[in-house]
Amino acid sequence: MTEAPPDDSAEKSPVPTPDLPVVEEIQAAILDGLLAVPQRKAEGKPVVWTSVVIPQAIFHAMGVPAMYQELLGGYVSIFRLSPKYCQAAEASGLPRDVCAVHRCAVGVACGDDRDYFFEQTFVPPDLVVGTNFPCISESRSCLHVAERYRCPVYVVDLPANSWGESIPEHAIAYGAEQLRGLVRFLEGFGYRLDLDRLKHQVALTKRVNTLMAEIDRLKSAVPSPMRAYDNVIATTAPLALPIDERLVGYFERLRDELADRVARGAGVVDHERLRLLWIGIPPLCDFELLNYPEKHGAVVVKNMLEFLTGFTLDPDLIDPDRPFESLAHAQIASPANPLIQTTIDYFVRAARQYRADGVVSVVKRTCGFIPAMQRMIKDAIQRETGLPSVIFDLDGVDQREYDAAATQEHLDTFVETLLARKGRN
């Protein structure tokens, strides 16, 4: 990427520079990681096209190189190439009404004209692995890639959480069996599972989640010690990087850097006036918009990517000696997994913990998952905490749908209203 940026004519890189040094390193590592897959393919390893929310510990334990559709799709949008790749996906038959992230990814896989970065990161996959967690796109868009490259497909079927906090054994057993099925599927293509290595991966997963919980507590400090964009990159790391000692090291450093800031009372703005929660997919094609409210002294202190990444897995549910059951249990119990009560509990708790003043809830028109829950979350937060929310349309993935001026106007209006309200109180 550093050798040949996809848009040489751009005056400014579309990839923002993080504020925290460790996050800048994480960002670079994520980009480098994407470049490693073609090398593994050249070594003769079958490559999997899959979703970032698959329990990746299994891939890491078996040494499976994976291309993650949301990462490729996300970078299409971040590089502001979504019009081209969405159109490529649409030319292959995907309607404009389905998820823009997935259209971007399918555009990379099924289009014929890839830009330099994607030529360096994409290889024709040999296998496809989907999942129904948390939404239908995760198991559906990949079928187009499977069809294009005639790949065998395995789908991990995780039950919806219709039980609440207590997940019953039969659901955990089924989820675990689905993951064992994934192992058997991969073994059919020459991979072998080393159970000790898997247990080690799961132990690392638990460690990362424990660190994420510590970081979450630090991030909730007033004033906020972490910019919104940094937060996105950091919380993407467990999905985009191998779960290894390096990743643990990143998070230990992040924890320490944040702890230092919190101890010094250093915030991301000089005089923090408002704290916002962000629900919905952030604008990938205009990522710095997450930092935009700072001009009003407002900080987006927590955003939904943390919730979607699955790395809100409860470390207490993870037992490395029962790796399959642990991974299944933690994912079924994740607040990203329907039904909605755990999601509501997560956001209400976040609103309180982060001492938020308001909630920005954005609707990505092509999302079949989040828009149907935003009203319930808004009402629950209002009922439980009294916090107001604003809900507005924002597809920041397909740039053809994106209107920066209107988005800033929505944010200005909401923030100014909150400031006026705060002034009255």
Place this chain on the structure above:
Amino acid sequence: MGALAHLDSYRVLRDAARNPDAVAAAWKARGGKVAGYRCLTVPEELILAAGMLPHPLYGTPDPVGPADAYFQSCTCELARNLFDRALAGKYAGLDLVLFGNTCDIVRKLTDLWNGYIPGARAWLCNTPQKIRNEASRDYTIEELRRTAAAIGRVAGREPDRAALADAIRLTNETRRLLRAIFELRAGEAQRFSAAEALDIVMGASVLPKPEANAALARLLEDLARVEPVARSGPRILVTGSLLDSTALLELIEQEGGGVVAEDLCTSLRYFWHPVPAADDPFEALYRHFDRRPVCACLHPLDARFDFLTELIAAFRVEAVVCFNLKYCHPFLYEAPIFQQRLQARGLPTIVLEVGHDHSGLGQLRTRLQAFVEMLTL
């Protein structure tokens, strides 16, 4: 065509299909309890065995109203229409609502129903989203048992083994009769229209099963006496999620297409395969779930495609219409794959996006005209 309008056996089914609320109201008036449900993954046998009336939730072609404040306007129009009807109190007579674990929006419908609709609670029948899946047996059976218990709590009696076996016998009889009626369409002669076919299935799904079976048995006898007419136009199969109105089917036939089969949740997928025999009725329901024709919400895709090709052969289909309800993501993802596969087999296929509120039917007419003309060249 309207060839069956003179038959009492057909009119009973058609009237039920056109006014399902009246059927439920009549059942309630007799002191019965009613369980509304959406999606075929909810086994109606569980409802029947508890002595309740299974009431499939069909929509109406009304424009979406207040539901837009809950769902956002980019979500499934059928779900929003059902929620509109619930907000308006149209389902106030229901004692329980069951949703299948199918698509993202139906799952959310469960949440929204419990959050905003007074009265009957909604229950998610949390069966797998993957079939042909032996590993799911224990999980599926446990979830079916939990669903049976939830129904039993409302009904006042939990479905027991004998009641479930009776319910399976009843529904299998419905399936047998419907299949016999629909197999008449495999031949050259035509006895009823596609719109009438949809009315027959929807009516059978709405009526109490003994009444439905009696009407279907009479209809089957009556059909033997109906003078068939020679079929004109290309033999078309319609595939998609569900149709709860005859408008699209009428449109295709008006434009010269001869619809011979519908791969829909409101048509052949409802009845094509019987529940297999098994000592344990839950085992039987699991086997049925694991092998029955499915919609695009469930995996694997090949299960659906295999069923489609079975129908194409059985009904000697010459062309396929894939229709997608607007914002129905599972089918939106699937349709282009099916279109490519079918065209590779030499079957002309058109993909149409249809508003549940019938918006854009005029434009569809133009496309269908061109499609049928192309087929008859």
